[in-house]
Amino acid sequence: MSQPLYIFDLDETLISADSAILWHQFLVKKGIITDPKFLTEDQRLMTLYAAGKLNMPEYLNFAMAPLAQLTKEQxxxxxxxCVEKYIMPTVFPQALQLLAQLKQDNITTVLISATVSFIVKKVAKQLGIDHAMGIDMLVENGCYSATILGVASYREGKVTRLGSWLAEQTECFTDTYFYTDSINDLPLCEFSQYPHVVNPCPQLARHAQAQHWPQLAWSPLTEQ
Incomplete structure (x- = not known):
């Protein structure tokens, strides 16, 4: 029996911010990141990401460096x-409503993000999302390294990761719904039967208009 599957991007889709930026700001507050130029460089790299031009391995070398002296447990x-204090308050109310309805209807949900999986999985758990995929980082000597494990869930890699996950499932998901804001997710939009764009970037908005994909305007809680 076929079932619908709802797939969500995280940053600027379910939440009104970028979880990686919130994480780095949190690490500055904690005194773990001490380089005064770190957040400026982080913003520069996120601008490249928004344009679909980010070199992910180079970014991860930068982003994981402050964690080198911390254990995985730490x-x-x-x-x-960070998730409880800084990320969860940025979840769009419309996202919470949709997720609650899907849970009530027993519809399977997946969160797939180009953020590292140790953040993505914690957010998914808080949101009650059934399955979560992020960029998996190799653990060496009890610490997270900057080495990517397997396929990075970024651009075409999201399609690869989702395809591998689908192949492992006993259920048959024929109707796939995907929600995103980013041009980086165009491959997964085209892979999905029913793409929906949430506050899309200009590049993705043009594709959505041409393909007649639904465009949703979600607002943070403070703007309701």
Whole structure:
């Protein structure tokens, strides 16, 4: 029996911010990132990401460097605090309503993001999303490294990761719904039967208009 599947991007889609930027700001507050130029460089790299031009391995070398002296357990504990205090308050109310309805209807949900999986999985758990995929980082000597494990869930890699996940499922998902804001997710939009764009970037908005994809305007809680 076929079932619908709802797939979501995270940053600027379910939340009104970028979780990686919030994470780095949190690490500055905690005194773990001490380089005064770090957040400026982070913003420069995120601008490249928004344009679909980011070199992901280079970005991860930069982003993971401050964690080199922390154990996996220490990082995971910090992630718990960051998700609860800084990421969850940025979830769009419309996203919460949709996720609640899907849970009530027993519809399977997947969160797939180009953010590192140790953040993505914690957010998915808080949101009650059934399955989560992010960029998996190799753990060496009890610490997260900057080495990517397997296929990075970025651009075409999201399609690869989702395809591998679908092949492992016993259910048959014939109707796939995908929600995103980013031009980086165009491959997964084209892979999905029913793409929906949320506050899309100009590049993705043009594709959505040409393909007659639904365009949603979601607002943060403070703007309701």
């Amino acid at each position: 990082v995971d504990n910090l992630v718990d605090e």
